[in-house]
Amino acid sequence: MKEYYLGLDLGGTKILTGLADSEGKIITRARRDTEANLGEDKIIENMIATIEAVLKKADVDRDEVRTLGIGSPGPLDAKKGIIIENANLPWKNVPLVEKIESALGIKTLLKNDANAAALGEKWFGAGKSVDNMVYITISTGIGGGAIINRELFSGINDNACEVGHTVIDPDGPLCGCGNHGCLEAFSSGTSIGKRAREAAAAGQSKEMLELADNIIEDIDAVICAQAAYQGDQAAKEIFENAGYHLGIGLGNVVNTFNTEMIILGGGVMKASDLFLETAIKTMEDIALAGSLEMVTVKEAELGSDIGLMGAIAVAMEDRLKKND
Ligand SMILES: [Zn+2]
Incomplete structure (x- = not known):
C-alpha cells in the first residue's frame, strides 16, 4: 500500500x-x-x-x-x-x-504556523543541508522556529523562539504584547506601515501620499517599499531603521543559539534589498566572533x-x- x-x-x-x-x-x-x-x-x-x-x-x-x-x-x-x-x-x-x-x-x-514553516524550510527548503537552524518570519508580525539537532524545539508549551517579542530597546515603541521596544514593534510589516503613516502625516514624504491617493490610512509597508524604490528618502530611512533593529535581533539569535544557519522568510522579505544589508552589518557588529563565523543568513526558499x-x-x- x-x-x-x-x-x-x-x-x-x-x-x-x-x-x-x-x-x-x-x-x-x-x-x-x-x-x-x-x-x-x-x-x-x-x-x-x-x-x-x-x-x-x-x-x-x-x-x-x-x-x-x-x-x-x-x-x-x-x-x-x-x-x-x-x-x-x-x-x-x-x-x-x-x-x-x-x-x-x-x-x-x-x-x-511559524514552527511549521521552520520545519518546512528545514526539510524542503533552504535548511536542507543543516542540522541546526533558526527560521524567522518577518510579516504582519515577527515569529520564529528553532531546529536543534534536526528537531523542532518548541519549548515546554510551544512558546519557544518568539524572537518577535525579544526586547531590542526598552524605551522603544509599544508592542501588541504590551512590552515596549520588541523586535516586532520595530521591524514587522505592521510597524513599518505605522512609521510610514507617521512620516506621511508629518509631511516628510510626498511620494507615499501620492501612492496612497492622499489617504494616509491607506499607507502600509507595501506603499512604503514602493516609495523607497522610487527614491523617497523618508521611506528608505524607515526600512533602514527596521533593518538596523532586525540586525540587533539577529545578533541576539546568533549569540543565543549558535546555529549554522538563520533563514529569513515572510512578506516583508520581498523588499529585502531595502534593509537586509543594514541588518547583516548590525548583526555582525553585535554577534560574538565564535558564533558569527559559523552562521550563514539565507532567504527562505519555499515562497508562497x-x-x-x-x-x-x-x-x-x-x-x-x-x-x-
Ligand atoms: Zn512584543
Missing part, C-alpha cells in the same frame, strides 16, 4: 490543503475560504471539505494517509492539539485535533508554498528525521 501525507495551512482568510507522497511532493491541492466569521463549526467543515477534495482528486483513500499536519496561527497547545485563542479566528480552547481525528479517522498533528510545505513537514517530521 502506498503511503500519503496531508498538510493543511489554516489562515485567517483561506485554507490551503495538499496531499503529498512519501517524499513530500505535493500531488493535489485544494483551497477554500476559511469563513472565520461563520464560526468554529463552519471553519472545521471547510477544513474537512478541502481534505476530502484532495483525496478525491488523487483517488486516495483515507486509510492510505499516514498523518495530517496542520499549521495554524497560535497561541496553541501542540501536544494537546488545542487552539487556545486567535486574533483572526473566532475560537477559544478548541480541541481541533480531536475534532478532526474523530471526523476523518486520520492521525492529526498541530503546530503553530511555505505554509503548505510547513504543514506537510509537520505531518512527516518523524519519518524525515529517521530516513534522511
Whole structure:
C-alpha cells in the first residue's frame, strides 16, 4: 500500500490543503475560504471539505494517509492539539485535533504556523543541508522556529523562539504584547506601515501620499517599499531603521543559539534589498566572533508554498528525521 501525507495551512482568510507522497511532493491541492466569521463549526467543515477534495482528486483513500499536519496561527497547545485563542479566528480552547481525528479517522498533528514553516524550510527548503537552524518570519508580525539537532524545539508549551517579542530597546515603541521596544514593534510589516503613516502625516514624504491617493490610512509597508524604490528618502530611512533593529535581533539569535544557519522568510522579505544589508552589518557588529563565523543568513526558499510545505513537514517530521 502506498503511503500519503496531508498538510493543511489554516489562515485567517483561506485554507490551503495538499496531499503529498512519501517524499513530500505535493500531488493535489485544494483551497477554500476559511469563513472565520461563520464560526468554529463552519471553519472545521471547510477544513474537512478541502481534505476530502484532495483525496478525491488523487483517488486516495483515507486509510492510505499516514498523518495530517496542520499549521495554524497560535497561541496553541501542540501536544494537546488545542487552539487556545486567535486574533483572526473566532475560537477559544478548541480541541481541533480531536475534532478532526474523530471526523476523518486520520492521525492529526498541530503546530503553530511559524514552527511549521521552520520545519518546512528545514526539510524542503533552504535548511536542507543543516542540522541546526533558526527560521524567522518577518510579516504582519515577527515569529520564529528553532531546529536543534534536526528537531523542532518548541519549548515546554510551544512558546519557544518568539524572537518577535525579544526586547531590542526598552524605551522603544509599544508592542501588541504590551512590552515596549520588541523586535516586532520595530521591524514587522505592521510597524513599518505605522512609521510610514507617521512620516506621511508629518509631511516628510510626498511620494507615499501620492501612492496612497492622499489617504494616509491607506499607507502600509507595501506603499512604503514602493516609495523607497522610487527614491523617497523618508521611506528608505524607515526600512533602514527596521533593518538596523532586525540586525540587533539577529545578533541576539546568533549569540543565543549558535546555529549554522538563520533563514529569513515572510512578506516583508520581498523588499529585502531595502534593509537586509543594514541588518547583516548590525548583526555582525553585535554577534560574538565564535558564533558569527559559523552562521550563514539565507532567504527562505519555499515562497508562497511555505505554509503548505510547513504543514506537510509537520505531518512527516518523524519519518524525515529517521530516513534522511
Ligand atoms: Zn512584543
